[in-house]
Amino acid sequence: ISRFFALLLSGITQTDIVSQPVPLMTVQLGENVLFSCLYSEQEVEYISWFKQTVGEKPRLIAISHKYTHPIYYGNFSHTRFKVLENGSNNQLIISNTEFSDSAIYYCGGMNNYAMTFATGTFLIVTAVISRHKTVVQQPVSDPVHPGDSVTLQCTVNSETCAGDHSVYWFRHGSGESLPGLIYTHGNRSDECEKSPEAGSPTHSCVYSLPKRNLRRSDAGIYYCAVVTCGDILFGDGTKCICVAGPTLDPVLLGLGAALVFCVVLLIFLVCYICKNTGKMSFSCKIYLLLCLH
Numbered sequence: 305i306s307r308f309f310a311l312l313l314s315g316i317t318q319t320d321i322v323s324q325p326v327p328l329m330t331v332q333l334g335e336n337v338l339f340s341c342l343y344s345e346q347e348v349e350y351i352s353w354f355k356q357t358v359g360e361k362p363r364l365i366a367i368s369h370k371y372t373h374p375i376y377y378g379n380f381s382h383t384r385f386k387v388l389e390n391g392s393n394n395q396l397i398i399s400n401t402e403f404s405d406s407a408i409y410y411c412g413g414m415n416n417y418a419m420t421f422a423t424g425t426f427l428i429v430t431a432v433i434s435r436h437k438t439v440v441q442q443p444v445s446d447p448v449h450p451g452d453s454v455t456l457q458c459t460v461n462s463e464t465c466a467g468d469h470s471v472y473w474f475r476h477g478s479g480e481s482l483p484g485l486i487y488t489h490g491n492r493s494d495e496c497e498k499s500p501e502a503g504s505p506t507h508s509c510v511y512s513l514p515k516r517n518l519r520r521s522d523a524g525i526y527y528c529a530v531v532t533c534g535d536i537l538f539g540d541g542t543k544c545i546c547v548a549g550p551t552l553d554p555v556l557l558g559l560g561a562a563l564v565f566c567v568v569l570l571i572f573l574v575c576y577i578c579k580n581t582g583k584m585s586f587s588c589k590i591y592l593l594l595c596l597h
Contacts, residue, residue: 321347322413324422327476328527330538331401332430339396339425341411345370348413348420351394353387355380356424357407365409368394401429430536438462441528441539448546453516456542458528460509470531471511476541477524520546 322343331337341351353365366387368374374387388395398405410424440459448454460469472488511530515522523546528539 321420322351322411322422324411324425326425327423328426328428328474328538330428330430330536333401333403335401336397336399337401337405337427339398339409339411339427341394341396341413341422343392343394343411343413345392348415350414351387351389352412352414352419353396354410354412355407356410357404362410365396403429405429428536428538439528439530439537439539441526441542443542444544448518448544450519450546452518453514454518454544456513456515456526456528456544458511458513458530458539460511460530460532460537462507462509462532469509469511472529472531473513474527474529475522475524476527477521515544518544518546522546 322341324339324341326340329337329339339353341353343351350367350369352367354362355365356362363380364377365380365385366374366376368387368389370389374382376382376385376387384399386397386399388397394411396409396411406427406429408424408426410421412419412421414420438461440461442457442459444454444456456473458471458473470488473486475486511528513526513528523544525541525543527541530537
């Protein structure tokens with residue numbers, strides 16, 4: 305444990321030594337949730353879990369070692385918080401989630417008095433969602449290229465409370481710690497239509513996010529979040545892969561330009577020499593034909 309506190313006096317870094325593969329998780333109130341922390345067994349000796357509520361400082365949950373039992377801190381009782389060691393995958397389990405569990409959970413690996421943090425997982429605990437409400441995101445069928453346009457779609461199906469929806473779009477790019485808000489539809493209901501079946505209370509709403517003149521930095525996973533009837537519904541995400549088109553090698557372009565320059569210069573020199581001789585001799589004609597060939 306003394307090694308852990310010694311890290312406070314050392315540098316804190318963030319590399320691929322530890323990683324959390326899932327950046328965003330949503331669970332319903334009372335459900336269990338499992339966080340995974342993948343790490344290098346050769347470079348990490350201790351694993352620590354932290355909870356950071358929005359606007360507050362990170363709080364230490366537990367410290368574990370692969371050869372010892374975890375030690376829990378503060379109000380994080382092992383009755384609801386449990387740390388398990390599974391090879392190179394250290395897991396944090398929260399049972400019977402509460403609204404206060406909504407926060408960012410970080411894992412950190414420690415070795416040689418230095419702490420290495422993963423990018424974290426954002427947990428959102430929502431009220432019990434009716435099974436009659438769903439959010440579906442259509443996938444992008446083909447990879448897109450820089451300069452292309454694509455339209456992302458989010459479909460909300462609901463049997464009750466067909467009022468206004470607030471729709472938000474988030475993008476999680478590669479290497480980013482958490483998804484970032486990029487667009488909001490505000491309160492919208494004009495894009496909804498009732499089911500054509502007689503007597504059916506189902507409403508279907510389709511929200512679109514057009515992306516034009518794509519850049520490589522636009523690649524990532526796009527999440528749709530819908531606030532309806534007091535609930536927050538998240539889609540599973542749509543992965544947008546921006547593939548660079550075929551490009552010419554600048555080295556080959558340079559060599560081609562140099563070759564053209566040399567040919568033009570050679571023709572000029574041959575013409576200049578032949579002109580100074582006073583007549584176009586047979587040998588000059590041969591040289592010109594060879595150059596043009």
